[in-house]
Amino acid sequence: MHVAMIGTGYVGLVSGTCFSEFGVDVVCVDKDRAKIEKLEQGVMPIYEPGLDDLVAKNVREGRLSFTADLSRAVKKADAVFIAVGTPTRRGDGHADLSYVYTAAKEIAAAMDGYTVVVTKSTVPVGTGDEVERIIREARPDAQFDVVSNPEFLREGSAISDFTHPDRVVIGTHSPRAQEVMRALYRPLHLIETPILFTSRTTSELIKYAANTFLATKISFINEVADLCEKVGADVQDVAKGIGLDGRIGKKFLHAGPGYGGSCFPKDTLALAHTARDIGVPLRIVETVIDINTKRKKAMAERVIAACGGSVAGKTIAVLGVAFKPNTDDMRDSPSLDILPQLQANGATVRAYDPEAMREAKALLPDVVWCDGTYETMEGADALVIITEWNQFRGLDFERVKALLRAPVLVDLRNIYNPDEMVRAGFDYHCIGRPLPL
Ligand code: NAD
Structure with a gap:
């Protein structure tokens, strides 16, 4: 063959x-x-x-x-x-x-x-x-x-x-x-x-329906995370609690900065446009796209809020710019919304990604690219985790605090435990999880 x-x-x-x-x-x-x-x-x-x-x-x-x-x-x-x-x-x-x-x-x-x-x-x-x-x-x-x-x-x-x-x-x-x-x-x-x-037609549609369904799960849990923040509930427990139901499934229920990558954004958009042209608008899909677009934009505001309402003249350290770990793919990554917005608000951004920096350099101008995880944090006013690479999951908290000017950590992937972070002396911000009183 x-x-x-x-x-x-x-x-x-x-x-x-x-x-x-x-x-x-x-x-x-x-x-x-x-x-x-x-x-x-x-x-x-x-x-x-x-x-x-x-x-x-x-x-x-x-x-x-x-x-x-x-x-x-x-x-x-x-x-x-x-x-x-x-x-x-x-x-x-x-x-x-x-x-x-x-x-x-x-x-x-x-x-x-x-x-x-x-x-x-x-x-x-x-x-x-x-x-x-x-x-x-x-x-x-x-x-x-x-x-x-x-x-x-x-x-x-x-x-x-x-x-x-x-x-x-x-x-x-x-x-x-x-x-x-x-x-x-x-x-x-x-x-x-x-x-x-x-049939060929059915097969073509299966792919779009699959990607759109997964994107819908992500936007759904992201909206539930927003609600959790208002009512003091924990989105990770909600995700676990619903995901253990075999009809729902555990995957794609991680609240975060919005979906990105080379597939979900373009495929949801293409399906919505095809369906509208044919006269069968898929309103759920259109809403999912809208939620995700706004969510990516809202993430920089979270960082700004965590920095006391302004990042003008401040330095922000960013860990991870790829749309997810274990890839160098930058297509439609949330970082492409977050970093320029921080810069537009007057911040200097220092960033590190284990594999995506070569791709990212052309897409994210004026970022100070660093050679390693800890180098990024030197003299920064806050640390933001955008991509959950394994090497960011076990940070030496004391070293991080010593390097940062203020112990502000914005964890957009919920990789750390809020109780532990507060005990370790961080001003910790995460997605849809309550902090200890
Ligand atoms: P890509 O951009 O990484 O690769 C496409 C390649 O095709 C490029 O190297 C380009 O030079 C080459 N090319 C274009 N026209 C050509 C031609 N006429 N002759 C020879 N080479 C040509 O794209 P990708 O991420 O691999 O995605 C490819 C397709 O698979 C897309 O439709 C995408 O939606 C789909 N898909 C992607 C993923 C993913 O995770 N990336 C997963 C499932 C499906």
Whole structure:
């Protein structure tokens, strides 16, 4: 079995590498030559735990290679995966499908023999039909099927998510394409992963519905956290108390600074726009988007309030700028709202992130980037935790207090215990949890 993976980003690189680990011959393609050159030298273009070793192993064993030459990779392939970006289209909130359609045209020109073209990118309902139309128009003679196979991996745990998923969704009614897809995912079938075969349209919608549902859980618990703060309840106990109910589930009930990342913000927006265009507005989704946008903006105000109502002339130390731990992905991270707002209010921001600073530097100008956790705090008037990297979970409180000008700690991820922090002498601020009297 030969696979061509078009797009060697977070999804394409991980999926391609994992398929090669399953024993398939995979060529990862990217039009970004710098990325391909790096990969050929064994340098990962993204940070994803365990990826470098898995790539090296499969390259060494001859099942995984990289190229900028799409045509050569596609010619040989039984299945061609489209794993290019589908960012928000500038101006109107819809998904920008130009990368998908360009890839479809390039694939059409190169296809040789029966080929399964698989959209792995997150794409709105109807995109598979358009990909099919594009290919058919360019190559009326070609034998192919277009399949939807959305990806559910999470950055930071992408390899285990891909190799041990909760389910695989495959959208096609073509028996021939089903056979190819079944063969590709055979190792997962053997470990009894549920594989859901459905229509292409349904498969496309499943991905958006899944992401939007998870985003809804986050916005829900964030609003409950606001209520907890007013009534003196503890949002973490509320989350536990409801999450232990199997119908609700424990995950995605962590109150925080709002969801970010490369998927939830753009996917909720794209679904809301598609639904409104079709005349079936999804009001819950529209409200979730609104809550999250306002929440990210409200976080800087919390920091300002914790600093006595003004940060003008003050220095704020920030730990973590990535949208979550174990990734260098900065797309739609809450830090992109919080840091500029603190700066606009007159603060100097010193920040550190273990992996995301290279990405962040271009997006967050005038930040003083520091080399380590404690260096960030030197002479700062307050410490703000935005991303819950493990190394921020066990801070030496005495050292932190000695470095800060005032012991103000704003913990936007609730990683510390309020009682302990108050006992340790901090002016501690968290999300939706009462402080000891
Ligand atoms: P990314 O931006 O990291 O990578 C996309 C890559 O595609 C880039 O390297 C780009 O150069 C390349 N590319 C674009 N057009 C190309 C072409 N014609 N030929 C060759 N290469 C081309 O994107 P990503 O985060 O991997 O996301 C890809 C898709 O997967 C998106 O639709 C996203 O919504 C979805 N998805 C992402 C995640 C995630 O956690 N990042 C999870 C599930 C699904």
